Amino acid sequence: MSDTSKEPVAAKEEQMKEMDEIEPLRVGDKGMVLVTWREGENSKLEATVVERRPSDFWERRNKKRKVQKKPSTETTTSKPKLLGLKASESDVEGLKASEIDYYVHYTDHDRRLDEWISLSKFDLATIQRAEIKEKDSEAPSTGSTDGDEKEDAKKPVTRRTRQANVNTGGEFRIGGGNWHGSSNAGGDPTLAALEREHEEATKVKNIEKIYMGPWEVEAWYYSPYPEEYSYEEKLFVCEFCLKYCKRKQNYLKHKQECSWRSPPGQEIYREGTPTCNLCVYEIDGKDHRVYCQNLCLLAKLFLDHKNLYYDVDPFNFYVITETDENGAHIVGYFSKEKQSAEDYNLACILTFPQFQKCGYGKFIISLSYELSKREGKPGSPEKPLSDLGKISYRSYWTHVLLTLLDEQKPEDNIQIKELCELTGIKAEDIISTLQSLDMIKVWKGQHVVYVRQDIISDFKKQKKRIRLCNSKYLSWIPHAQRKKIGASQK
Numbered sequence: 001m002s003d004t005s006k007e008p009v010a011a012k013e014e015q016m017k018e019m020d021e022i023e024p025l026r027v028g029d030k031g032m033v034l035v036t037w038r039e040g041e042n043s044k045l046e047a048t049v050v051e052r053r054p055s056d057f058w059e060r061r062n063k064k065r066k067v068q069k070k071p072s073t074e075t076t077t078s079k080p081k082l083l084g085l086k087a088s089e090s091d092v093e094g095l096k097a098s099e100i101d102y103y104v105h106y107t108d109h110d111r112r113l114d115e116w117i118s119l120s121k122f123d124l125a126t127i128q129r130a131e132i133k134e135k136d137s138e139a140p141s142t143g144s145t146d147g148d149e150k151e152d153a154k155k156p157v158t159r160r161t162r163q164a165n166v167n168t169g170g171e172f173r174i175g176g177g178n179w180h181g182s183s184n185a186g187g188d189p190t191l192a193a194l195e196r197e198h199e200e201a202t203k204v205k206n207i208e209k210i211y212m213g214p215w216e217v218e219a220w221y222y223s224p225y226p227e228e229y230s231y232e233e234k235l236f237v238c239e240f241c242l243k244y245c246k247r248k249q250n251y252l253k254h255k256q257e258c259s260w261r262s263p264p265g266q267e268i269y270r271e272g273t274p275t276c277n278l279c280v281y282e283i284d285g286k287d288h289r290v291y292c293q294n295l296c297l298l299a300k301l302f303l304d305h306k307n308l309y310y311d312v313d314p315f316n317f318y319v320i321t322e323t324d325e326n327g328a329h330i331v332g333y334f335s336k337e338k339q340s341a342e343d344y345n346l347a348c349i350l351t352f353p354q355f356q357k358c359g360y361g362k363f364i365i366s367l368s369y370e371l372s373k374r375e376g377k378p379g380s381p382e383k384p385l386s387d388l389g390k391i392s393y394r395s396y397w398t399h400v401l402l403t404l405l406d407e408q409k410p411e412d413n414i415q416i417k418e419l420c421e422l423t424g425i426k427a428e429d430i431i432s433t434l435q436s437l438d439m440i441k442v443w444k445g446q447h448v449v450y451v452r453q454d455i456i457s458d459f460k461k462q463k464k465r466i467r468l469c470n471s472k473y474l475s476w477i478p479h480a481q482r483k484k485i486g487a488s489q490k
């Protein structure tokens with residue numbers, strides 16, 4: 001935020017007065033907000049209010065929690081419930097506009113930027129009020145038909161629809177399984193409806209920050225942590241076993257007691273770097289269910305996938321660590337389906353934010369292709385890719401293909417099929433990358449690589465050093481071969 005202390009006092013007073021008089025913003029209202037990027041630049045972005053809560057929400061919440069924790073004089077056998085801990089519309093009733101925090105989404109920006117802001121961040125002159133439908137608030141809830149639900153989806157979100165959708169969101173948590181909304185929904189109205197509900201239920205981040213090893217990291221998205229851990233300002237996560245705690249004392253106690261110093265599973269990669277070792281562990285979701293579920297919950301804080309994370313059995317997980325004398329510190333991971341009918345060689349990929357821009361993304365991608373090469377089966381990442389995923393993959397494919405084409409002699413006349421074998425990249429991704437480089441032609445119905453030396457020499461001039469997986473440090477045999485070896489030894 002800009003430094004307001006330099007503003008004349010009179011202007012500030014004027015603004016305070018205006019803020020006191022303004023009607024509280026409602027869900028659906030829009031306005032311009034001054035945003036300061038990490039690099040220090042400012043921009044004004046249009047923001048839409050998604051949710052509201054009192055500015056002193058956490059103090060109120062903690063007070064409420066203390067009251068609920070007090071032993072009751074009545075004898076009751078039911079477990080004490082921590083209900084009403086999530087912000088609710090009734091909490092803001094009667095409050096002034098400036099006493100409310102607003103959860104906003106910035107138009108045309110990824111949901112990771114969504115955040116809680118105070119009224120003072122809005123340019124009050126730009127506020128546009130959403131239409132209020134009087135009838136909606138007066139009409140008693142009579143239970144809805146399918147037709148009503150469709151209608152609801154288009155309306156500005158009200159408290160009532162939010163609550164209903166949150167409840168349905170809970171149902172499919174229990175359902176489990178992996179579910180990819182937008183790509184697979186196709187024309188299926190049930191899937192499309194589930195996707196809408198998911199969008200709705202995950203609209204507001206439920207955990208604001210995590211503490212992990214020495215890092216304090218802001219969460220980007222909603223993650224379906226169990227209810228008693230949901231809606232926390234902070235969550236403490238053990239960087240070795242990935243157990244999570246709400247309270248710092250419990251976390252510190254856990255840290256003393258926890259004997260883990262690395263992920264479970266098999267170490268399959270170790271490369272010495274000047275500062276530490278870069279290691280990779282292969283973990284079978286079926287053998288280490290709790291760890292893998294914890295990993296998925298943690299990763300979900302930074303991924304906007306619609307996957308659900310309780311059925312980890314069909315996946316192998318590859319966890320990348322920086323290993324020093326204190327242990328193997330998790331940097332990122334990718335997951336891979338054990339059997340993929342679509343030749344997917346990667347399901348989810350994440351470098352934790354504290355390690356982003358260190359080149360780990362390309363390393364993880366290259367590792368996934370190294371496994372595909374060993375399997376003798378070109379693969380492709382599962383779609384849809386996130387915005388950051390798309391950028392990483394496009395840049396990786398371009399790098400690998402141009403490096404390879406540079407090594408070819410013009411008379412080699414390399415075919416797409418050979419490129420697939422050499423890189424582990426699936427033909428469709430090679431074709432789309434070469435198309436974007438204008439290095440492919442269609443000849444008699446076939447795609448033909450057309451090497452452009454000007455593009456290659458430009459690429460070589462600006463060639464950045466990127467960290468890729470080095471095959472000689474990878475000790476890994478494809479699972480299909482392991483089975484064969486196992487069977488022949490019997």
Ligand SMILES: [Zn+2]
Pocket residue numbers: 238239240241242243254258259260
């Ligand atoms: Zn631990």
